[in-house]
Amino acid sequence: MAQMMYWEAIRRAHDEELAHDPLVIAMGEDIGVAGGTYKATQGLYEKYGPERIIDTPISENGYTGIGIGASFVGVKPIIEIMSVNFAWLATDQIVNTAAKVRYMSGGQLTAPIVIRSPGGTAHQLGAQHSARMEKVFMGIAGLRVVTPSNPRQAYGLLKSAVRCEDPVFINEHELMYNLKGEVPDEEYFHPLEGSEVARPGRDVTLLGYNISVHWCLQAAEILAREHGIEAEVLDLYALSPLDRAGIRASVARTHKAVVVEEAEAPVGVGAEVMAVLNEECFFDLDAPPRRVSAANVPIPYNHALEKAAIPNARDVVAAVLGLFPGRNN
Amino acid sequence: MNVMPGYVREEGMSEQSTSLLSVTDKKRLLREMLYARRFEERCYEAYVERKIGGFLHLYSGQEACAHGVLEAARPGFDYVITGYRDHIHAIKCGADPREVMAELYGKETGSSRGRGGSMHIFDVKHRFMGGYALVGGPFPLAAGIAKGIKMKGGEEISICFLGDAANNQGTFHESLNMAKIWNLPVLYVCENNLYGIGTRIDRSTAVLEQYKRAAAYDIPAGQADGQDVEAVYAAAVQAVEHVRSGNGPYFLELKTYRYRGHSMSDSNAYRSKDEEREWLKRDPIQILRNRLIDANALTLDEFKAMDREILDQIENDVVKFAEESPEPAVEDLEKYVLAENDPYVHGGRQ
Structure with missing residues (x-):
């Protein structure tokens, strides 16, 4: 068991899943050249290139929808929304498309996307950067919502979320990226259900x-x-x-x-x-x-x-x- | 603003071609468009009879748009996505009309197993990626499908059909921008029927010529007469060629008109009978029919026989199938919410 920080655990999960499957991509604002606001994708742009580590414009609903559309044809996008407050803008695509497409297509189509986003109150960021949205998403049928409390969960939940056929929203926290904890050295998939x-x-x-x-x-x-x-x-x-x-x-x-x-x-x-x-x-x-x-x-x-x-x-x-x-x- | 058919502008429009399609193709297209008209009008009747519930948006009047564009593409191979006026796009992609009708009836044999309804026809095996009810929702989905095509190195293109009013959503601007910067193989087709529900385009939209708006994202665009399937086809051939050749997105505007209200709950009180009559004179089926008759490639009797045969097929095959199909089992209410038996829900292989 190695000690690593929450952000390092997320980065490791990205790296392993990107290496495992060429159709895994990551997308979001500043995740590529800049390395990610919380370093969750640090170094991956250099390793996997701009077609797979995609710096998006500041268009949350648009790029989330693009991720969902790509997932319809076999791509497995990990979408980072820089702050959960911005995910409000993407609720149309998350709720109206990702969560409902399996049902309203009678099981023909699914949106196996992962949306990661930090919520929560950090240090004096004000009303529009301190919100929590997990209660909104957990009320939507067709969407899985998980929220890691430690690096082991952060690593294993992201790994399982990428492999799972359902859309998964991962609620992270701005104050927890530097939290240290043990993460198994071997590959580990954390269950998406349970406690x-x-x-x-x-x-x-x-x-x-x-x-x-x-x-x-x-x-x-x-x-x-x-x-x-x-x-x-x-x-x-x-x-x-x-x-x-x-x-x-x-x-x-x-x-x-x-x-x-x-x-x-x-x-x-x-x-x-x-x-x-x-x-x-x-x-x-x-x-x-x-x-x-x-x-x-x-x-x-x-x-x-x-x-x-x-x-x-x-x-x-x-x-x-x-x-x-x-x-x- | 003049919204009579003469409003269809000539400047900047694609050259109409009468030579690209063979007589056989034109006769088949005439049959397909007539079939589409009769299918939609039969839906109208079934709705009035309360056999079909919910919202029902009919395509009558706009047939040349889907048929002309998809004739130039590869239906069943290229990916197609659209809004809620979706029955005919699905059928042109290869969906079985019986399954589409059964979906409208809410039956288990329907395209979406009765879970979707009129606005959510899906036929993924024919790469019809669905009808979506949020105006503008498919813009980014189409770009995403194009991203997937590009990553996998396929020759397919992604085609998105939406109405003019969708261009006032943020998703239009966000998606065109990203489609351009990432050079995605996506064709955006704007079926400009001049109305966003009951609001005429000049009361909702600063730029009336929709193709001009693509210039904001440096995306090449064209415009064609959406009532003339040959003109649509000619414009679409260029558009599809552009996208399939790896040149990135293209935007094609088609000037058209819907005969029915936005949905069945709409009485068209916002537009004049004169306007409707004028547009009826430019009916896409009549235009093609008359052209074939004038060229001695079709007789009126042959056309009438074709119509009777279509009506008979819709009644005795399509509607009969929908009527006689079973309802979904109530025990299956919670099926299709999440994947069944996904191993990673429980941590996958350990």
């Missing part, structure tokens, strides 16, 4: 994905150290389809649940997980499940306001303690 127990525990299930897994893990440390509460952290790396069985299994062990998301609460990942908890785990629960979410505001520029808008490990701890009356001393 992972990132930390076992018996007292409460913390359900997180992408960056919020890390807040959950920090919160679990604090809960164990300061409050004697053993939290289980469930990493929902697949948002669509959601691992309902995995959620049920964990909550059946712990009987309490807190969902943690970086996005604002309404109609969100947390809301969907709460529906699963309500519909499928009701009689396993000892206390009402809780959500920890962002404030329902466009993300502010001011540093203090920005920090206040986004949850952190302490917010998770407070939510958990609310489920254990008498132990929040």
